[in-house]
Amino acid sequence: MKATRDAFGEAIAALGEKNPRIVVLDADLGKSTMTGAFMKRFPERHFELGIAESNMIGAAAGLALCGKIPFVTSFACFLIGRLETIRVAVAYNQTNVKMVGTHAGLGIGEDGPSQMGLEDLGALRSLPHVTLLQPGDAEETRQIVAWAAEHKGPVYIRLTRQKVPDVHSGGYQWKLGRLDPVFTPAGETEHFQASVLAGGGTLEGAIDAAKALEKKGFSVRVFNAPTIKPLDSTDVLDAARNSNRLVSVEDHSVVGGLGSAVAEVLAGAGLPAPLIRLGATRFGESGTGAELYSKYGLSSEHIQDACIRNIPQ
Amino acid sequence: MAQAIQSVNIPRLEKIARELRVDVIRMLEAAGSGHPGGSFSEMEILVALYFHRLRHDPKNPAWEGRDRLILSKGHGCPGLYACLARAGYFPHEELASLRKIGSRLQGHPDRLRLPGIEVSTGSLGQGLSMAIGMALAAKLDGASWRTYCILGDGEIQEGQIWEAAMAAPKFNLDNLTVILDHNNGQIDGPVEEIMPLAPLPEKWKAFNWHVQCIDGHDFKEIFAALETADAVQGKPHAILAKTVKGKGVSFMEHQIEWHGKAPNREQAEKAVAELAGKPD
Ligand SMILES: Cc1ncc(C[n+]2csc(CCOP(=O)(O)OP(=O)(O)O)c2C)c(N)n1
Ligand SMILES: [Mg+2]
Numbered sequence: 001m002k003a004t005r006d007a008f009g010e011a012i013a014a015l016g017e018k019n020p021r022i023v024v025l026d027a028d029l030g031k032s033t034m035t036g037a038f039m040k041r042f043p044e045r046h047f048e049l050g051i052a053e054s055n056m057i058g059a060a061a062g063l064a065l066c067g068k069i070p071f072v073t074s075f076a077c078f079l080i081g082r083l084e085t086i087r088v089a090v091a092y093n094q095t096n097v098k099m100v101g102t103h104a105g106l107g108i109g110e111d112g113p114s115q116m117g118l119e120d121l122g123a124l125r126s127l128p129h130v131t132l133l134q135p136g137d138a139e140e141t142r143q144i145v146a147w148a149a150e151h152k153g154p155v156y157i158r159l160t161r162q163k164v165p166d167v168h169s170g171g172y173q174w175k176l177g178r179l180d181p182v183f184t185p186a187g188e189t190e191h192f193q194a195s196v197l198a199g200g201g202t203l204e205g206a207i208d209a210a211k212a213l214e215k216k217g218f219s220v221r222v223f224n225a226p227t228i229k230p231l232d233s234t235d236v237l238d239a240a241r242n243s244n245r246l247v248s249v250e251d252h253s254v255v256g257g258l259g260s261a262v263a264e265v266l267a268g269a270g271l272p273a274p275l276i277r278l279g280a281t282r283f284g285e286s287g288t289g290a291e292l293y294s295k296y297g298l299s300s301e302h303i304q305d306a307c308i309r310n311i312p313q
Numbered sequence: 314m315a316q317a318i319q320s321v322n323i324p325r326l327e328k329i330a331r332e333l334r335v336d337v338i339r340m341l342e343a344a345g346s347g348h349p350g351g352s353f354s355e356m357e358i359l360v361a362l363y364f365h366r367l368r369h370d371p372k373n374p375a376w377e378g379r380d381r382l383i384l385s386k387g388h389g390c391p392g393l394y395a396c397l398a399r400a401g402y403f404p405h406e407e408l409a410s411l412r413k414i415g416s417r418l419q420g421h422p423d424r425l426r427l428p429g430i431e432v433s434t435g436s437l438g439q440g441l442s443m444a445i446g447m448a449l450a451a452k453l454d455g456a457s458w459r460t461y462c463i464l465g466d467g468e469i470q471e472g473q474i475w476e477a478a479m480a481a482p483k484f485n486l487d488n489l490t491v492i493l494d495h496n497n498g499q500i501d502g503p504v505e506e507i508m509p510l511a512p513l514p515e516k517w518k519a520f521n522w523h524v525q526c527i528d529g530h531d532f533k534e535i536f537a538a539l540e541t542a543d544a545v546q547g548k549p550h551a552i553l554a555k556t557v558k559g560k561g562v563s564f565m566e567h568q569i570e571w572h573g574k575a576p577n578r579e580q581a582e583k584a585v586a587e588l589a590g591k592p593d
Contacts, residue, residue: 028470028500028501028508031501032500048507050470051467051499110345111346111421111435112423112435114436115421286420287412
């Protein structure tokens with residue numbers, strides 16, 4: 001178990017060693033976005049911009065235009081609070097800026113709605129040229145952060161505050177755009193009751209739901225969907241063809257994120273596959289992360305229900 | 314018009330501030346998270362406003378003639394909640410529900426859940442613009458109520474604050490008073506290290522504000538500044554209040570780590586004992 005923000009902190013400090021062009025910019029949340037280790041090791045490549053996110057993003061664009069590889073970090077909600085700055089300084093200029101938004105979704109718990117990143121993917125998905133990634137565990141975070149540093153162009157990485165289980169073992173290789181099967185029920189290979197697409201904070205509940213349903217005789221597969229954009233249509237269409245239904249579950253607004261991206265793939269291919277989208281339909285509230293997942297429809301029970309309930313024709 | 318400063322019962326207010334600090338400690342201990350540092354630095358300012366200065370009616374929170382107060386540094390809400398409960402906006406017992414599921418006492422203030430909250434805040438830098446809107450509305454209506462806005466010193470690093478700082482004098486908003494909780498602390502370190510603000514009075518003056526610098530824990534100075542603000546016309550008012558982050562609990566004072574951390578049982582007892590031991 002490790003929060004993906006913690007894995008990011010370790011990864012960026014390690015990458016700083018290898019690549020002197022990497023710089024990190026913070027807006028008074030480095031203690032929460034976990035840039036402390038990088039700052040300690042490379043103080044001259046760490047810039048604290050204060051509580052001024054627009055300026056931080058703009059400065060990162062300038063650094064990128066002069067050959068640096070800037071990683072800007074803050075809570076997801078405060079980064080996309082500066083959407084128009086991102087639109088012009090990062091997306092339109094196609095600057096090599098890596099945006100790291102932590103504290104994704106309801107999972108942050110007690111701090112409450114104003115601190116929850118619930119619209120970041122929806123807002124950023126509409127911008128051209130920005131790659132959107134949400135790692136599912138520590139290993140995948142390491143790989144995604146390393147990829148982002150190499151990739152030329154804007155990248156947004158969405159991270160959890162809360163700890164998430166390790167779903168990958170040693171030999172795992174993350175691939176841009178692809179779905180990553182993290183649970184397949186024993187014995188079943190051909191056709192499934194449902195394929196669940198999850199990511200970040202919702203993976204644990206999705207795997208739990210599939211295991212519970214397996215005991216009840218339902219075959220449900222779970223895919224980790226670490227790439228929100230560009231989402232490769234092949235895997236999504238395969239999953240849809242091999243299952244009675246697709247279920248997407250995300251700790252994000254149900255509008256604009258993974259579920260919407262999947263719906264667009266299905267509609268674009270003219271595939272009449274049922275898709276049930278689970279996600280936030282309103283602002284959250286304070287509480288524990290687990291309580292909020294239950295109250296707002298993202299728990300294992302909700303996912304199980306989405307996999308087997310009758311779909312009115 | 315306010316009563317003369319001489320008539321203010323300052324020992325009473327000091328007692329209230331101490332008791333509300335105890336409330337805050339209890340709330341945070343029960344919640345297991347929250348922000349003590351900024352709740353304590355702002356406490357005398359809030360107490361001066363809620364228990365003497367503001368025209369407000371806890372039994373009728375929507376009264377149109379009330380003064381408006383925006384806690385723009387929304388994470389300081391435990392201090393505000395303690396004041397609102399004491400003033401009678403909601404039952405004192407409810408303080409124990411802070412940050413719990415279903416509670417009206419959210420981690421950051423929520424105006425649609427809790428009576429007495431003018432504006433939901435929590436994203437720093439937005440309160441002053443909304444305060445300007447309110448002050449403009451009062452002017453449009455020819456109303457005499459005032460708008461107060463409490464800002465954090467880390468918060469004023471946001472660009473939107475300075476957009477607002479430019480706009481308020483343009484509209485001659487002398488019915489608007491900003492109080493800066495200048496505690497020299499934010500999350501990642503001391504304000505002067507994270508993003509130097511000096512020379513601060515000169516900045517606000519250069520933006521055409523009427524500026525006063527005070528000790529934000531001294532009730533006499535707070536009231537004197539508020540009264541002067543009432544008297545000076547034609548400009549918005551900035552009261553730059555020097556404060557101590559974590560004020561009132563020795564092991565929290567000036568300690569950055571107490572920005573956003575709840576005391577455990579032992580620390581809470583120690584804090585409460587200290588607060589109780591202070592002379593009445
Ligand atoms: C736009 C925005 N960026 C970042 C944060 C996270 N944050 C919460 S409190 C805080 C520090 C605030 O410092 P200050 O304004 O000085 O408050 P105080 O010292 O009075 O607690 C930060 C960065 C936020 N709430 N909003
Ligand atoms: Mg401060």
